[in-house]
Structure formats: C-alpha cells, structure tokens
Amino acid sequence: MPSPKQTAIVIGAGFGGIGSALRLRAKGYDVTIIDQCDKLGGRAQTYEIDGFRHDAGPTVITAPFLLEELFQLFDKKLEDYAKLVPLSPWYRFVFPDGRHFDYGGTVEDTLKEIEKFEPSDKENYLKLVENSKNIYDVGFKQLAAKPFHRFSTMLSIFPHLIRLKAYQNVWSFVCSHLKNDQLRQAFSIQPLLVGGNPFSTTSIYSLIHYLERKWGILFAMGGTGALVRAFEKLMQEEGVQIRLNTSVKSLSIKNKKCSGVILDNGEEIKSDIVVSNADPAFLYKNMIAQDQQNISAKLKTKSAKFSMGLYVLYFGTTKKYDDVVHHTIWLGKRYKDLLHDIFDKKILTEDFSLYLHRPTATDESFAPDGCDSFYVLAPVPNMQGNIDWEIEGPKLRDRIVKALGDTILPDLENVITADFYKTPADFETSYSSVHGAGFSIAPLLQQSAWFRYHNKAEGIENLYLAGAGTHPGAGLPGVLSSAKVIDELIPKAA
Secondary structure (H helix, E strand, C coil), X not given: CCCCCCEEEEECCCHHHHHHHHHHHHCCCEEEEECCCCCCCCCCCEEEECCEEEEXXXXXXXXXXXXXXXXXXCCCCHHHCCCEEECCCCEXXXXXXXXXXXXXCCHHHHHHHHHHHCCCHHHHHHHHHHHHHHHHHHHCCCCCCCCCCCHHHHHHHHHHHHHCCCCCEHHHHHHCCCCCHHHHHHCCCHHHHHCCCCCCCEHHHHHHHHHHHHHCCEEECCCHHHHHHHHHHHHXXXXXXXXXXXXXXXXXXXXXXEEEEEECCCCEEECCXXXXXXXXXXXXXXXXXXXXXXXXXXXXXXXXXXXXXXXXEEEEECCCCCCCCCEEEECCCCCHHHHHHHHHHCCCCCCCCEEEECHHHCCHHHCCCCCEEEEEEEEECCHHHCCCHHHHHHHHHHHHHHHHHCCCCCCHXXXXXXXXXXXXXXXXXXXXXXXXXXXXXCCCHHHCHXXXXXXXXXXXXXXXECCCCXXXXXXXXHHHHHXXXXXXXXXXXX
C-alpha cells in the first residue's frame, strides 16, 4: 500500500495563511486551512449593504509578482483568475490649507507635482528614490524571504543595516532628503500602512518608495474580495481543504513537538506540520502552554510593542464625487504630535488624519448607479488606551463626517447612507488581535528580523509562523513574503 501523504494545517486564512497553504500544497502536503471567520481572507473581508460593497482589508496592492508566484506554482496565471489595473495617481494628499499633492504615475508626473511645493525638492526626490532602491536591494530582495530564526543570520546583516542607516527612523530619512514640510509628511506616511509611526519605524521601511516606483499601485477589479475569491478557486482546484467558522483553541504540543490542533469544540486534528497565520502574540499567550515555550518567545510576548488601532467607517453616498480619486490621504493640522498621542500616549483626541478609499473611482460595481462607495480609516490608539468605543465610536463617526463634509466631500451629512464602523474592539474579537492592534506588533528596529517573532517557532518542532507579526512584517508584500520564508524552511512532503 502507498504511504499516506504528509499533512499540514494552516491556522488563519489571511493572505499569509493562503500563501502558506498554496506553497505547502505545491510541496506535496495534504493541506487544511482553518479560519474562525465565515469567509476566507482574514482581515480582507468584504461587506455588502443596500447595494454598496466594501473591502475591509488591504486596498493598496504593490509587488504583484508575489501574487503571481502563487499561481505559477501550479503552472497557472493570475490574470486568468483576477484582473489587476494600475492607478494614477497612486495617492492624493490633501493638506489642511486646501492644497493637494498627487503622487504617482511617471517620475515626470511626480516631479511636476513636487515643483508646486518646492522646486529644489525635485532633485532631492530623485536622490530619495535612489537611496530607497539601495535599501530595497538589500532589505527586500535579499532579506524579506530569508529566515531569521538563527542569531548568526542577524549578525551577518548588521554591516548592511549600519551602512543603510537602519538606526534612523523614516521621518529622519525623508527629512535628510526633502526640504518642504508638506512633502516630508507625504513621503513619510508609508509606515502607517504597515502599523508604524514614521517617527519610530526603522528607515528600512523607506524601501516602500522604490517598491511603489518599481511596481506602481494596483487595484483588483471587484476589490480585494475578488482577489481572495481567485485564491479560493485556486485552492479548491488544487485540493486544499477549507474549514471556515472554525476556531482553533490550542495546539497539540508534547515535549516541545507540535502534532496538530485542538478546536473549540474539543476535536483534535493531527498533522505533521502546523503553520500559524494567527497574531503571534495571541498564539503564544493563548494557544501554547507556557511550559512548552522557550524564554525567547516569552520575552518577545511580554515586551512587545504593538501597532496602532484602526477606526474604519464604511458608507455609501446618494451622489457621486467624481473629483475624488481612488486613494486620498487627508492630513490634519497636527502631524508629529498627533502620532505621539496615538502611539505613545494612547489617547483619542478631537483631531485626526484620514485615509479615504473610493473604489468607485475605478470600479463602479461597488455602488448603485449614481452613487459612490467609501471607507475612511483613522489611525487611533489600540486597546491599551482603555477607550470605551461604545461611547467614542459614534462621536468619532460624526466628527469624521463633518470634517469630510467641510472639505473634500461637500454635503456629506445629507447624502451619506448605509454607514457602519469597526473599532479596535472589533479587531480584538473578530480577528483575535492582541489589544485590537491593526497590524500586530509595530515595525520597530528592535522588533525586526531575528528580534521579530520567528517564522520557525521558537523551541517547538513542526510549528511555523506566517503573517504580519512575523518576519518580514505587515502589509500585503510582507505577509506574502512570510509565506516564502515558510516555503524555504519546510521540506517537500515525503
């Protein structure tokens, strides 16, 4: 009789989990992916209400080759499953004085926009991109998919980190290139897309400038939900078993060797390999017995500094705002001090800065005829701030609607419809996110590479970690790269 196939369980069906499941299937494992939500995608859920559709997860797609690779594993093409289209501009930055800066398109397009603010920063921007490429060539091309569970690997990259000035923060990196304060703000917001404060996030994340310049900003027609459905179809075709509405309570670990998972209903599923795409802080706090963990994992969980929380307001409008682009960054009057309040003091203030997503700028299927679909995201303190969101949620909703109505969405108070919101409290309950953090642990230098949660579980055999809290970090390119690390660590099925 033929030997039974080796099995693998993936906990969590976010993009890191999906990528891990497909890579393990390509290695010959019988793979089961389990998620507590009723749909695949993890935080990339979709909502539909009164004819308006909303993507809840990542709306900015860069590095499309990481998506394409997962289809190529099975000699298939992403384009046969989903359609990605380039956006221009990538983002529109709207400042408190009413000026706006359109970023994206060609280099020449960007230089023309920069000239409106500070002509001398045109040359400075080119140098910024050049230095960003230098960081990208090391930080992304060489290190993003490299395992860092051995400290010797960390030691080997210290010279690169020093040469690239990784000890700088992103704000310092940008200020060393650009003079204009508004441009400095525009070119330093990228860490917020992965849960970091530009004033404390390592400048390694400045590689995002070149990543965007090289690949552009893309959108999946039908939304990120359509991309998730494309991967669902691929997994079904390739025999990946999908179990939704299913929660894993704990891992089966004996003598620091993982042999499967135990579900909330008490069912035990044995497996040769387990990959966790859950928040690693939640994993180590709640799903692994303390006596099965080594000191490294315990210390990381005890001392972890978490990303900010997210307040996300979803709504439709009974009119169209054709002059609003697909991605808008609406900046408030305060920048550094506001971020200090959010990340360090963990207090909710009256003011805010916002990211506004208008998918109907590209795909009209997101709303009924003559209408627009939006979501607006406000960085807020995570649940360590002890904010009562049942009280503060409605108040923040009204302040945001008024601020947008007074500026880029005139008359919003009268045309808004079908609105609802999610707070850090929802992230905590729906996604088992520790402290309701939007992006797991923060992207600090002291929480990067070997200092981040290891992709090969610390001290436990047959257990691997993918997703935002592991190396290399949050964001779609980060979590998909974490699945590549898993791919390198796990041998082919026997």
